[in-house]
Amino acid sequence: MRPINMIDLRGIDLNLLVSLDALLAESNVTRAALRLHLTQPAVSTQLARLRQIFGDPLLIPAETGRGMTRSTRALELMEPLHSALKNLEAVVRHQPSFDPHTDRRSFVIAANDNATAVLGQRLMEQLPTLAGPGVRIAFVVADQPSMAARLERGEIDLLLGSERMVPASMKARKLFDEHFVVVQRKKHPRGTAPLDLDTYCALDHVLVSTSGGSFHGFMDEHLDVLGRQRRVVLSVQHFTLVPELLLRTDYVSTLPARFAERYRDRLDIFGLPFEARGFTLFAAWPPRSQADPAHVWLRDTLASLAAM
Template sequence: MKLIIDIGPINVIDIRGIDLNLLVSLDVLLEEANVTRAAERLHLTQPALSTQLARLRRIFGDPLLIPSPGGRGMTRSARAVELTLPLRDVLKQLEAVVRQQPAFDPFADTRHFTIAASDQAIAVLGFQLMQSWAEHVGPGVQLAFVLAEQSTCVERFERGEIDLLIGSERMIPAWTKARKLYDEHFVFVQRKGHPRGLAPLDLDSYCALGHVLVSTSGGSFFGFMDEHLQSLGRARRVVLSVQHFTLVPELLARTDYVSTLPSRLATRYRDVLDVFELPFEARGFSFFAAWHPRNQADPGSVWLRERLAQIAADWQGESR
């Protein structure tokens, strides 16, 4: 380990030859003023420590330890005396740095977190995270949500602009670290008081109704549910296509259109929507939180991931 350090008012020396082992050995040598005892403390042989002392003498341009006038032991040179206290202080500081474990205190630290997510993830998980934010952080911790764009997530991760990405498995880059938050399935929704009534939904009715489709890429009238229906030899009547999930509940509440939404999102709007199981089998998906590998052990990132995972685990449809 190479170390560049200021050890006090000494002459300019070539610090490229100084490493941590040499400085530790010098500290013990100056304390003991005896090569044999210092070698025992350092668990080195006496010849090995003598070699290090010779290197230190060349580096500092000073004998550092000289034979005692009495013929027993060694005496510190004036330069060595000058070095003793600054060197001891620096080594203690280095030890503190090495031993210090990184930590994050959400009530005392200052930190800005940015989460990239789809609008449905923000509506479901993000809303509850924001709702409880003041209970779990102090004034120095800020949280921002931005819409996830698959084409830019990699670059934003690399630049450190986002801390977490929340999305389905299709949105998560393979090289990231990820944790599953929950499994999701789709449900059919209509407004309360819809002319269709509350009878169980059959496939014919589902296909005949006017549907609002969410196309996250924008503008498509053929989506995930249409793939399922196509495999059954059926098709539904898609009337409107929007790019954001959170537009749908308000639109349905004011029209007789219907839609197919993720269950957790639909349940959040149960005061204006009736929810039904689909009249056919449809694959669900899983939501994940992903982060850059460099943040794997970062205490702040770990804390944020745990908060999000706890919210996902404790989620209740009636909590708004």
Template sequence: MDLSRVDLNLLVSLDVLLEECNVTRAAQRLHVSQPALSAQLGRLRHLFDDPLLVPASVGRGMTPTSRALPLRDSLKAALKGLEVVLAREHPFDPAQDARDFQIATTDNGIIVVGLPLLSRLQSEAGAGVRVAFRLLDTTQLSQQIERREVDLVIAPPSMFPPFLKARRIYDEVYAIAQRRDHPRGTEPLSLDGYCALDHVLVSLKGGLYEGRVDQALAKLGRNRRVRLSLPNFTSVPQVLQATDYVCTMPARFAKSLKDELDVFELPFAVPGFAMHMAWHPREQSDAAQSWLRTQVLEVVNSGR
């Protein structure tokens, strides 16, 4: 095939078409109209002398032909190589360039990493740099990353797929928080005192009344009273201020609430966890994403 005859934009469209196997969804991802993408598909069929995608026997989608199937991996690899070349030729200038970054994380990650990151970007980036946070959905994350709907993940490694490149950014331990003027006072907690309190448990999966704290207590032959289970940490301060409940939470998150709540060390050991940032290997050399990862490291290190 004569490469001088090939419009690279057509290959980008083919890559998305082969991922989606649906012209409507592919057009939405490519930000073009469906008729325009259908016309591009016609040109691709002429270029490869093959239908490439044919109507599926069931449903409204399409099925790759035997000629198109082996194209998927080789085409994606070729496009990734071109991205690396272009990234090296065009360094990212955060003061002048426009770029939208999509970050998937937990509500804990938004507070502990996201807020100081946004503060830093106010001084380090121009108006063209925008950031969107989304709550991490482990069931959709792989597809979101492949579709470039997520640029960076900030989470423990158990929450993201192993094919991502990752870097440990900090280690986390746990602390306990209570409202100001709590009837138990502000003395350091004993194990007996901890177990006698009414607890809030945060379960990201929702509806659970046991977690790693309860596992640690069970090894000591003890248990606690969990009175409330919540799906996130951001609603905990309001609950604690309205009740005599306490909550065991990541220490960095608890530290961010020091003006609202009293925070104490736990009277027993609970295994902590490591927070990582992770990204698709194809973005390793992307100048803009490399810059973003550097900013995350800077805000995390400055907070130690």
């Protein structure tokens, strides 16, 4: 069998190859036209174009004068062309899927320790029933300055964070709205009376500064508007340090309500004595992952857990 010359596929309409497959199978322009649901003149025009592309007649009149017969080049093309078109059809028709119980996938989720404790821990606890051993999840600290770049590079699959943390270039999905409460240890010297603004400002506060080192936080921005100031005596970077610290001191802290509820059996929880904005927790991801079935499963799972 002589070698087939290479053809520049960039100049070929894929539909021409589909028509060639039908023409070679039928060895008849009329029957090929019926098979392709085209007119006979349209298929004759396509055959002329194919002859030009391949530099070969492909179909030639039969010696009997009736019908057409395949050229040697056409016979060489038949099987590889048909096989290639079938493979291409399989690629086009293939619908990607993800079964968390049988497939393998590792995810990296970036979040601060509040989001990890409130939502991530639910995912960790229920993972054995939600997925099989092939699914692994790593939680890493959300480093805001590098978030967009790390998401774009694929180092991180998903970011859990407030609206302030979500890069503008990312897709995002709302998980829940959150508000803040004041937390103190049980049997705190001040008692369990509702807080007024004067008492709130006079207490010794522990501030969670996720960026690190600041003594002026979100609540202080609200107090500035009111012309008031609280006493922040400690600043820590992690929410999870605060409950244990409050249990052993007379400090108080203003924390997200869902996080505080985890310690209701050991800490007393109070409403704020002034109006304060809460925040919305979002899941954010790079646009390229929008239709990834495994990623869709992760996002839907987190949304279901957030609604519990």
